[in-house]
Amino acid sequence: MTRKNEADAYWSIFGYLASGLLFWGGVGYFASRFFDKPYLTLIGLLLGVTGAIYLIWLRFGRQ
Amino acid sequence: MINLHFSGEGFVPPSTNDFNLPPIFENIPWLTKPVLLVFLSVIVVSVFFVLSARKAAVVPSKLQFAGEGIYAFVRNDLARDVIGHDFMRFVPYLFTLFTFVLTNNLFGIVPFLQFPAMSHVGFPYVLALFSFFIFHYVGIRKQGLGKYLKDIAFMPGVPKAVYILLTPIEVATFFLVRPLTLSLRLFANMFAGHLLLLVFIMGGDYMVHDSHMIMKIFAPFSFTFGIVLTFFEFMVQCLQAYIFTLLTALYIAGALADEH
Amino acid sequence: MTGTLNLVGFGLSAIGPAIATGMIFAAYINGVARQPEARSVLQPIAFLGFALAEALALFGLVLAFVL
Numbered sequence: 001m002t003r004k005n006e007a008d009a010y011w012s013i014f015g016y017l018a019s020g021l022l023f024w025g026g027v028g029y030f031a032s033r034f035f036d037k038p039y040l041t042l043i044g045l046l047l048g049v050t051g052a053i054y055l056i057w058l059r060f061g062r063q
Numbered sequence: 064m065i066n067l068h069f070s071g072e073g074f075v076p077p078s079t080n081d082f083n084l085p086p087i088f089e090n091i092p093w094l095t096k097p098v099l100l101v102f103l104s105v106i107v108v109s110v111f112f113v114l115s116a117r118k119a120a121v122v123p124s125k126l127q128f129a130g131e132g133i134y135a136f137v138r139n140d141l142a143r144d145v146i147g148h149d150f151m152r153f154v155p156y157l158f159t160l161f162t163f164v165l166t167n168n169l170f171g172i173v174p175f176l177q178f179p180a181m182s183h184v185g186f187p188y189v190l191a192l193f194s195f196f197i198f199h200y201v202g203i204r205k206q207g208l209g210k211y212l213k214d215i216a217f218m219p220g221v222p223k224a225v226y227i228l229l230t231p232i233e234v235a236t237f238f239l240v241r242p243l244t245l246s247l248r249l250f251a252n253m254f255a256g257h258l259l260l261l262v263f264i265m266g267g268d269y270m271v272h273d274s275h276m277i278m279k280i281f282a283p284f285s286f287t288f289g290i291v292l293t294f295f296e297f298m299v300q301c302l303q304a305y306i307f308t309l310l311t312a313l314y315i316a317g318a319l320a321d322e323h
Numbered sequence: 324m325t326g327t328l329n330l331v332g333f334g335l336s337a338i339g340p341a342i343a344t345g346m347i348f349a350a351y352i353n354g355v356a357r358q359p360e361a362r363s364v365l366q367p368i369a370f371l372g373f374a375l376a377e378a379l380a381l382f383g384l385v386l387a388f389v390l
Contacts, residue, residue, distance in 0.1 A: 008313040011244065014244070015240045016232060018240050019236040020235075022235065023231045024228075050228075055229055058221065
């Protein structure tokens with residue numbers, strides 16, 4: 001892995017985390033509005049972070 | 064949300080309103096300073112490279128040396144090192160992108176122009192949209208639509224049930240977050256940089272003219288810091304043009320690769 | 324001047340991940356500089372540490388807008 005791919009990796013990590021939080025956080029947010037249970041937003045955000053970190057581990061963490 | 068209210072008087076800090084410049088002519092609403100600067104940048108880039116390439120000689124003149132240096136930088140350091148095999152197809156686009164963004168950014172610190180057009184978010188959006196279509200088109204042409212989308216959406220080596228969690232994240236990354244971060248990074252850097260310069264120059268100006276005797280002593284510090292930050296801005300502007308082009312090249316390389 | 328306190332809170336909460344990211348990459352650069360062949364071992368660890376620290380910063384950003 002060269003230096004330039006490393007720069008790509010940082011932005012990929014950021015992108016995965018952002019889209020994980022946005023998508024599953026958004027799903028959780030609308031679910032919480034729909035069912036009137038505010039904790040669903042938090043569950044959605046945690047789910048998004050978990051998925052994003054799992055993806056990052058799959059792509060960059062494995063040898 | 065908890066709102067804070069301060070009733071300040073005196074110095075009015077620069078705000079986003081300072082970026083909404085009025086039209087130059089009353090009856091043409093779209094012709095504002097940023098639009099004019101974008102046109103000017105196209106002329107500047109064209110004239111510079113036509114002049115530098117017109118009388119090409121074995122022993123290069125200073126102008127030819129500068130033009131060839133920039134071209135060689137984009138071709139060798141960005142296109143060849145990142146995309147590798149079959150990179151010449153993308154050099155014209157990458158070169159245009161780099162010089163256009165760089166010129167527009169540098170307008171932010173050129174005296175009398177002093178406005179980076181990229182601090183209006185519409186321009187980076189369009190540039191990112193071009194890059195977005197190009198790298199997806201290249202990937203689809205190379206691998207076929209089905210295989211390309213499958214490579215994006217399904218990370219290999221994962222149990223089936225987990226795809227429900229992961230596929231939306233990957234699709235959102237490739238189709239939403241990538242173009243958005245590409246454009247917003249450029250926009251935010253130019254916007255914040257211009258605002259920073261405005262704060263120090265306008266603050267120094269206010270201190271000289273309207274403040275009490277003691278505050279006038281600090282005005283030179285404000286101006287000095289403004290000048291230091293101008294050099295810092297020069298660095299940031301070059302770096303952002305480089306990063307925009309580098310990431311476009313990396314996305315093209317990723318779309319061309321068999322697996323990501 | 325108007326604004327929201329949430330953003331002040333986000334600014335404060337971003338200090339932690341910022342320092343964490345700095346320390347992670349300081350250690351990574353140190354390790355690679357001393358022993359360049361250890362790069363392939365250290366890189367995944369550095370990336371994962373970066374991801375975890377960055378996740379906290381983005382969490383703060385999202386919560387600053389949601390709450």
